[in-house]
Amino acid sequence: MLAPDICNFKLKHTHNTFSKCVLNGDQLDDIMAKHSFNHCVCAVFPDTLNLPADLNECFSSDTEYYKVSNLPVSEFVDNVFIEAFVKRGNIQGELTALSIDTLLDIDDCAAVTPKGFLVLSLNNDTFLKLGVDKGPSVALIRQKAANKIQLHINLKNTCFKPGRKNYDRIQNQLKKMNHLSMNFVFSWEPDSANVCPSSIAAYFHKRGYLVEECYLSKASRVDYNVKIPPKGADPEELFEWFGLHALGAREHPDPVHHEFLSTYPGMDMDNVGQVVYVQWTGLFTTRKLEKLLNKLRKYITDRQSIPFIGLHVQGFDDAPVSWDNKANRYLTYSDNSYSYILFPTGNVNIMKTFV
Numbered sequence: 001m002l003a004p005d006i007c008n009f010k011l012k013h014t015h016n017t018f019s020k021c022v023l024n025g026d027q028l029d030d031i032m033a034k035h036s037f038n039h040c041v042c043a044v045f046p047d048t049l050n051l052p053a054d055l056n057e058c059f060s061s062d063t064e065y066y067k068v069s070n071l072p073v074s075e076f077v078d079n080v081f082i083e084a085f086v087k088r089g090n091i092q093g094e095l096t097a098l099s100i101d102t103l104l105d106i107d108d109c110a111a112v113t114p115k116g117f118l119v120l121s122l123n124n125d126t127f128l129k130l131g132v133d134k135g136p137s138v139a140l141i142r143q144k145a146a147n148k149i150q151l152h153i154n155l156k157n158t159c160f161k162p163g164r165k166n167y168d169r170i171q172n173q174l175k176k177m178n179h180l181s182m183n184f185v186f187s188w189e190p191d192s193a194n195v196c197p198s199s200i201a202a203y204f205h206k207r208g209y210l211v212e213e214c215y216l217s218k219a220s221r222v223d224y225n226v227k228i229p230p231k232g233a234d235p236e237e238l239f240e241w242f243g244l245h246a247l248g249a250r251e252h253p254d255p256v257h258h259e260f261l262s263t264y265p266g267m268d269m270d271n272v273g274q275v276v277y278v279q280w281t282g283l284f285t286t287r288k289l290e291k292l293l294n295k296l297r298k299y300i301t302d303r304q305s306i307p308f309i310g311l312h313v314q315g316f317d318d319a320p321v322s323w324d325n326k327a328n329r330y331l332t333y334s335d336n337s338y339s340y341i342l343f344p345t346g347n348v349n350i351m352k353t354f355v
Helices: 027-033 073-077 081-086 125-128 165-176 199-206 235-246 286-302
Strands: 013-021 038-046 066-071 094-100 109-112 117-124 138-143 148-154 181-190 211-214 216-230 270-284 309-315 335-344 345-353
Touching: 013 066, 013 235, 027 286, 027 335, 027 345, 038 199, 038 235, 066 073, 073 081, 073 109, 073 117, 073 345, 081 094, 094 286, 109 181, 125 148, 148 345, 181 199, 181 270, 181 309, 199 211, 216 235, 235 270, 235 309, 235 335, 235 345, 270 335, 286 309, 286 335
Parallel strands: none
Antiparallel strands: 013 345, 038 270, 038 309, 066 181, 066 211, 094 109, 094 181, 109 117, 117 148, 138 148, 216 270, 309 335, 335 345
């Protein structure tokens, strides 16, 4: 077998953008609102030994989400479901749902965004069998490089209801697609305290589907004798240090790893002693992340002696949409994320990553 001409393979670039803003402005919240499907959250606290309880346990309650197995996509266009969990009459809320155990580059995938859009990322054969084209409630996006088509169905559109041709055709065609059943993770966050978020799990359970309750996983560590970038360091250096520390990289190779051929020299750094690192993994909605951000705002405002706080949010690799609910351009890998460096002065460095 001849080896492929790998020299002709085009490199897929990751793009990083850097910016700055103020701590209590709207820009940080706006960035969070534009990134709906988040899988991992990391935070780093230099010159810190113990975190206050409200930060250490910020995801310990009211953060459960659910997994439903072998759910047909047609369930999301059922009018009873839409009225209960997407429109909800006078009770507003946000639904976040994402297919899992699917690979975006080769499988059919689906998601429901907090804005009320059902997103179907379909292989060309599936799209042709479905027989649905763009319409009043449907936008169509062709991804020629991946040979896939995305359908964005606006579940909140006033004309998307039983009796309308557009709705009836989509519902009937999806019901015929028996293989369009997937495992989903989802979270529903009603605005009213009188409505239980678990009611969506009860809804699917009553319809005969296997529903499991899921919890965020947490890992943390405290590192000692750590050096951090000095005051006035470039944003690129700060984010680079953050990434290295998250990976557990050491400033100097230890005896066990002395065989490394090269090392990263880094920059002149200040010794701050201990550093707390915390990582959570699971399904994070934008509302959950906004609550964490507000806790970090309060903490850094009250503790002016801390050099900075780092926050990193990583999206799901195989989510069909990424930034601003636009098609995720995933061919070989997906690296859609954002990071903040918060300073007690009220300034913030921002890095956004996308492919």
